[in-house]
């Protein structure tokens with residue numbers, strides 16, 4: 149399929165989506181988001197894909213929603229079209245997805261990265277929610293996912309001052325899982341994605357679903373949900389293979405990859 153604003157490729161069992169709108173620092177226009185959604189659907193339905201990666205360029209993961217496209221938007225159109233609702237498909241993916249972030253991840257760019265399961269950042273990455281300087285506030289998770297990830301104090305600091313946070317601070321705050329040298333970013337992201345794709349896909353998906361439950365429910369309900377999924381794993385051949393391989397001192401050959 150031909151895309152204008154993204155590049156899509158498959159590396160083994162990993163599906164890679166690269167935002168590619170360099171003239172606007174990968175600003176997220178509607179057409180770009182449509183393409184990302186199409187690519188996500190393509191990978192979600194491809195049996196060979198066990199993990200996905202969302203990344204940008206060296207200079208920018210994404211510098212936010214496209215300000216030029218949004219500038220003339222009015223309330224009625226925003227409300228009637230439920231502006232941004234369709235931008236959240238990344239957060240609804242069932243297969244694991246990693247964000248590989250170098251350069252700017254601002255506004256909607258930071259929000260898009262947070263919709264992924266975890267972020268691996270280059271040491272050049274800069275995160276921020278500068279919407280307040282445009283006369284709005286974050287609209288796709290910047291006041292919600294960010295607050296859950298880094299706590300109220302830092303989320304308030306970022307959302308109210310609009311300042312940027314470097315990769316080291318982002319890791320210290322819990323926004324980012326790991327920071328690597330910019331030149332190693334794609335190597336490290338692909339290594340992690342390849343590792344995940346090498347495990348049993350249903351087990352990886354259930355693990356993701358269970359971790360995400362921690363954000364949606366009480367501890368008691370979350371633990372009950374976890375235990376039910378854990379019990380169900382003993383009905384899979386991958387559990388038998390994984391444990392037998394350990395006992396036999398060999399590498400497991402998971403059937404459902």
Ligand code: CO8
Pocket residue numbers: 171172173175176211212213214215216232235252254255256257259260278279282286287288
């Ligand atoms: N929208 C549109 N165009 C942009 C954007 C953007 N967000 N960011 C950069 N560009 C364009 C610039 O206009 C410029 O284009 P041109 O050459 O035609 O003038 C080109 O990209 C290069 O940008 P700069 O010349 O500004 O590059 P600098 O290196 O000097 O500065 C910055 C880089 C600091 C990143 C600067 O471009 C900047 O501040 N950008 C805007 C950042 C921002 O405010 N982002 C928040 C946008 S609002 C938002 O995201 C709301 C979220 C809604 C939900 C989204 C759901 C996923």
